[in-house]
Amino acid sequence: MSMSPEASEETVSIGEAERQPRVHKTPHGDKLRELLTNAKLPSEDRPRVERQIAVYESWINAMIQLSSTGESKVEDLVRLLNEYKRSVELDLIWDSAGEFLYRQKGQLKLDNSILEEWFPWLIDPDIMPELQDTALSVGPAKAYAATHFQSVLFDESGRPGLAIRSKDQDFAIGRPAYLRASFTETFTPDSTDIKDTFIAYIAAELKTNLDKTMFQEASATSHDLTIAVPGSHYFLICEFLDMTPISSAGTDITEVLVLRGKRTGSQVRKSYSNPAFRQSNRAAYEAQLDASPVRLKVVQRFVERVRQILQNQVADLSNAVERGFF
Secondary structure (H helix, E strand, C coil): CCCCCHHHCCCCCCCCCCCCEEEEEEHHHHHHHHHHHCCCCCCHHHHHHEEEHHHHHHHHHHHHHCCHHHHHHHHHHHHHHHHHHHHHHHHHHHCCCCCCHHHHHHHHCCCCHHHHHHHHHHCCCCCCCCCCCCCEEEEEEEEEEEEECCCCCCCCCCCCCCCEEEEHHHHHHHEEEEEEEEHHHHHHHHHHHEEEEEEEEEEEEEEEEEEEHHHHHHHHHHHHHHHHCCCCEEEEEEEEEEECCCCCCCCCCCEEEEEEEECCCCCHHCCCCCHHHHHHCHHHHHHHHCCCCCCHHHHHHHHHHHHHHHHHHCCCCCHEEEEEEE
């Protein structure tokens, strides 16, 4: 089941699954299809990309067809993810007879868009019962980060100049929000600014390799997000760690999750762009992939953390004294 590029640009709602099928954004599928239109793609790689698109569609269909629930469904999704990632990393990129796919994989977002497409599949009422009868949205989003007014005291426009700053999030759970600002109590059209935005109550930055610079950038982003939305939570999720672990206790990051382990050293990686090296070392790389899959226990930890957040997202203070906590 392939999705159109137009469908990938829409905010995707969860809940009410019994009335309509779940629709997902397709950032990875879009990147594969865009690759076929890339004039720099070597002709010998074109059939391989076409085969990968077929594998991609089979992967999506396999996830759609899952009938498991709870932890079993998480396990099934992780298994399918690892199988698909292996096909991209080994069959498509590593086995290419040229240098283009390996050297350009980061810019083309061939492998790092996989998690961006896959993570929303975890946000499922079959896995998280707390999502039943909710009206949340999930997926990549431009999330609300700040509001300011661009008007001056005697602004000729007659409007306050409401402006919203947003930050791209690789993964977010939240709700759309609609804002109005006016110099009149009745919000007359000629003096009113109307804006729409998206509030991310749970957000995650998804990285293939996490280094110290990226960690510092994420620390700043998490601070901006929690200032804008104090009830929000921010996760930093990477496949491989490319730095010495740093405590996130002094930041606004809820947790840093490492899905696969330590990144291979640069002394080894520098040979990977050479097709002859890749061909002669295929078995070693395959064993390396087998030794570093996306770890089920880390994904399950993320699911449990999200479930805990969903269970505690109550802002009603009316009976705080009777309850004994707030």
